[in-house]
Amino acid sequence: AALAAASARRGRFGGGWRNLRSQDETRTYGTYGGTDGDHEVRYRPTRDGGYEVTAPEGVRVVAAAPDRVSLETAGVVRHFDVTAYADGTVHAGPHRLAARPRFTDPREQTAPGSLLAPMPGTVVRVADGLAVGDPVTAGQPLLWLEAMKMEHRVTAPASGTLTALHAAPGRQVEVGALLAVVQTGERPEAQS
Structure with a gap:
């Protein structure tokens, strides 16, 4: 499936071989209904317009076209008709892949x-008295980040309970770093 997709791309955009190769192309597919996990294929274009498979080992590409790929393993050549669908499903011979x-x-x-x-940015401060287990309301400021000499307020997205707090004043954070977790849902009522 990966080689058929690469062949189709090569047909649309021209050649793909370089004198100075940076790294192998990598594609990962999972099987439908199977429990054998994901399969990763690594390959690179060759000077003659073909492909060389670098992983899994022991596989040689005999021919690759957008709709048919021929592979040799342990001296046996197998041909796979390949059909790709818009939803990401690929049929390669008898195999249905995602x-x-x-x-x-x-x-x-x-x-x-x-x-x-x-x-x-940098965590400038955390709301006074804020601790894990505290109830929070939607829009309540939880902490402040400083980025490009401006302070940005991070608020609770919904009402709930603060279940994790990973931010601390002075800590540098990258985009996408986990700062806190607010679990929404019903809180247990106080018992009398």
């Missing part, structure tokens, strides 16, 4: 209610 994104969005890797740094 293309994995090359770059993941940091927000997808965080828990709901996570407050991420909107810019690089």
